[in-house]
Amino acid sequence: MARAFKKFIPMFDRVLVERFAPELKTKSGLMIPEKAQGKIQHATVLAVGSGSKTNKGETLPMNVQVGDKVLLPEYGGTKIVLEDEDYFLFQEKDIIGKFES
Amino acid sequence: MARAFKKFIPMFDRVLVERFAPELKTKSGLMIPEKAQGKIQHATVLAVGSGSKTNKGETLPMNVQVGDKVLLPEYGGTKIVLEDEDYFLFQEKDIIGKFES
Amino acid sequence: MARAFKKFIPMFDRVLVERFAPELKTKSGLMIPEKAQGKIQHATVLAVGSGSKTNKGETLPMNVQVGDKVLLPEYGGTKIVLEDEDYFLFQEKDIIGKFES
Amino acid sequence: MARAFKKFIPMFDRVLVERFAPELKTKSGLMIPEKAQGKIQHATVLAVGSGSKTNKGETLPMNVQVGDKVLLPEYGGTKIVLEDEDYFLFQEKDIIGKFES
Amino acid sequence: MARAFKKFIPMFDRVLVERFAPELKTKSGLMIPEKAQGKIQHATVLAVGSGSKTNKGETLPMNVQVGDKVLLPEYGGTKIVLEDEDYFLFQEKDIIGKFES
Amino acid sequence: MARAFKKFIPMFDRVLVERFAPELKTKSGLMIPEKAQGKIQHATVLAVGSGSKTNKGETLPMNVQVGDKVLLPEYGGTKIVLEDEDYFLFQEKDIIGKFES
Amino acid sequence: MARAFKKFIPMFDRVLVERFAPELKTKSGLMIPEKAQGKIQHATVLAVGSGSKTNKGETLPMNVQVGDKVLLPEYGGTKIVLEDEDYFLFQEKDIIGKFES
Numbered sequence: 001m002a003r004a005f006k007k008f009i010p011m012f013d014r015v016l017v018e019r020f021a022p023e024l025k026t027k028s029g030l031m032i033p034e035k036a037q038g039k040i041q042h043a044t045v046l047a048v049g050s051g052s053k054t055n056k057g058e059t060l061p062m063n064v065q066v067g068d069k070v071l072l073p074e075y076g077g078t079k080i081v082l083e084d085e086d087y088f089l090f091q092e093k094d095i096i097g098k099f100e101s
Numbered sequence: 102m103a104r105a106f107k108k109f110i111p112m113f114d115r116v117l118v119e120r121f122a123p124e125l126k127t128k129s130g131l132m133i134p135e136k137a138q139g140k141i142q143h144a145t146v147l148a149v150g151s152g153s154k155t156n157k158g159e160t161l162p163m164n165v166q167v168g169d170k171v172l173l174p175e176y177g178g179t180k181i182v183l184e185d186e187d188y189f190l191f192q193e194k195d196i197i198g199k200f201e202s
Numbered sequence: 203m204a205r206a207f208k209k210f211i212p213m214f215d216r217v218l219v220e221r222f223a224p225e226l227k228t229k230s231g232l233m234i235p236e237k238a239q240g241k242i243q244h245a246t247v248l249a250v251g252s253g254s255k256t257n258k259g260e261t262l263p264m265n266v267q268v269g270d271k272v273l274l275p276e277y278g279g280t281k282i283v284l285e286d287e288d289y290f291l292f293q294e295k296d297i298i299g300k301f302e303s
Numbered sequence: 304m305a306r307a308f309k310k311f312i313p314m315f316d317r318v319l320v321e322r323f324a325p326e327l328k329t330k331s332g333l334m335i336p337e338k339a340q341g342k343i344q345h346a347t348v349l350a351v352g353s354g355s356k357t358n359k360g361e362t363l364p365m366n367v368q369v370g371d372k373v374l375l376p377e378y379g380g381t382k383i384v385l386e387d388e389d390y391f392l393f394q395e396k397d398i399i400g401k402f403e404s
Numbered sequence: 405m406a407r408a409f410k411k412f413i414p415m416f417d418r419v420l421v422e423r424f425a426p427e428l429k430t431k432s433g434l435m436i437p438e439k440a441q442g443k444i445q446h447a448t449v450l451a452v453g454s455g456s457k458t459n460k461g462e463t464l465p466m467n468v469q470v471g472d473k474v475l476l477p478e479y480g481g482t483k484i485v486l487e488d489e490d491y492f493l494f495q496e497k498d499i500i501g502k503f504e505s
Numbered sequence: 506m507a508r509a510f511k512k513f514i515p516m517f518d519r520v521l522v523e524r525f526a527p528e529l530k531t532k533s534g535l536m537i538p539e540k541a542q543g544k545i546q547h548a549t550v551l552a553v554g555s556g557s558k559t560n561k562g563e564t565l566p567m568n569v570q571v572g573d574k575v576l577l578p579e580y581g582g583t584k585i586v587l588e589d590e591d592y593f594l595f596q597e598k599d600i601i602g603k604f605e606s
Numbered sequence: 607m608a609r610a611f612k613k614f615i616p617m618f619d620r621v622l623v624e625r626f627a628p629e630l631k632t633k634s635g636l637m638i639p640e641k642a643q644g645k646i647q648h649a650t651v652l653a654v655g656s657g658s659k660t661n662k663g664e665t666l667p668m669n670v671q672v673g674d675k676v677l678l679p680e681y682g683g684t685k686i687v688l689e690d691e692d693y694f695l696f697q698e699k700d701i702i703g704k705f706e707s
Binding site (some may be wrong): 311314315360 | 446458464496498502
């Protein structure tokens, strides 16, 4: 299935991510009731912009790339809906960290 | 019919857009009740300014062009009415992304 | 009649404008009741400043000129009264766009 | 009579002004009741600072001079009392415009 | 008597001042009741810092000096008590003007 | 046991820390009731970003390194949960100080 | 006794200070009741950071040194507790002045 985000190009230093499905158990095997699951902070990068512009018009390279597993801040970002699925856009500077594969 | 926006030139890095008509069904064919339709975030670029000025007076080139399909932020922008139709102006930096054709 | 604004020189990047008289009908000929007329966003440029100063003391040229038909933001600007008539001052950067003649 | 402001030197880009006495009639001759007179926006420049400093320590020249008739913003400025008379200090960048003589 | 401020060196662009004693009469000889006396805006400079630093580490020279009679803004500044007497510290940029002697 | 933070790379000038377990006694041996224990300000650095970027795209070196014992501000930082344990991310500029070993 | 702050190194332009014990009498010998004693603004510098960084990565030298008697602003700073004693951290730019010895 062609996915909607494949045709989407974030502007400047924006990064399109898809949050992981929430895990419903703790490591020790306990079920987590829904209201305690919190906001999912892990996500996968689906698309990246070409980079922000300096005030001289130069483009700065991005530091994340498609496929990176990243950690998002608890607040911020913009939710967008592409073909009935939820995605999120963050500016690169607001991404907290990434996980080595 | 000559359309009003044809004579309109946005200043600096402003972009004139026309929002898409809201889709009233989901992909799966369900009707969406009006209050759940939300704010339409997709739009077409109708006119672009000549670019923002650096503090040395140089003009920076724009990154969107007439005809681009873009994604708008949920808030912001300025609504203007030209010949009884609603248009919106955004600064280029606030446009979230564009769609490849 | 000599008009007051002829002797008035805006400072820096300020622009003196006169709003258009409100149109009381829609394109389709319907009368618009007064409270629905909204704030008039169209205006004519009557005087322009010599341009803002960089922090090196250089003057940046202006992008609008006397006679331009411009579109104003819904909020902002400073109302001034010269010889019992209302005029408005805007910084050039806050003018949304202009109309080609 | 030696006037107090003669010995007063504004710092940096500050401008000392004296507001015009309020006009109590409209052009058409009607008396204006006191509460409708509004805040007087016209003023005469009495003293100017030597100019603001860049962050390299250079002084930028001023654009108004003693004797200029200027238009003030409705809010802002600092009222000072010199020998029982009211004067006002504005930063030059906040002066809206000046009148040609 | 050695005064406390003699040993005090303001940091960067700070200026130590002593406010004038309030005048209790108007020029015309009327007594001013205490609550109408307002905040004393006149002061004498007692000590000045060595100047603010640029972000390259250079020191910018000061524009007021010990002994200057200055005019203070109505709000702002930091009150300090040295040997039971009240003094005030202002950043030089917040001093409104000075009086020629 | 492989610890989760080993695979985590903070972005830019962010620093991943683990707070010390709270001490439940004062130096003089008194037990501290829980509500008086306050927020633990001591922490160990577990991972550091590659450094913030200048607006020319250069990377500035970091001033803390893995293993440093640091003092955190009372507020701020972002709590993250990795494999059921709490960690915190701070920007380097917000770390108050470090302890010599 | 080895004091805790001896091992503590403030980051960047931060300064570790210890406030003076409050004086409980005025110069004229009157006892000051506790609620009138105010916040102690005098302090001794115990440790200084290596200096703030410019956005080019250069370190700017500090203007206070260990042992300086300084005057603190009434608000601000961060209280830290090292071995059951209260210390305070200020950024150098917020220190109001110092006293010559």
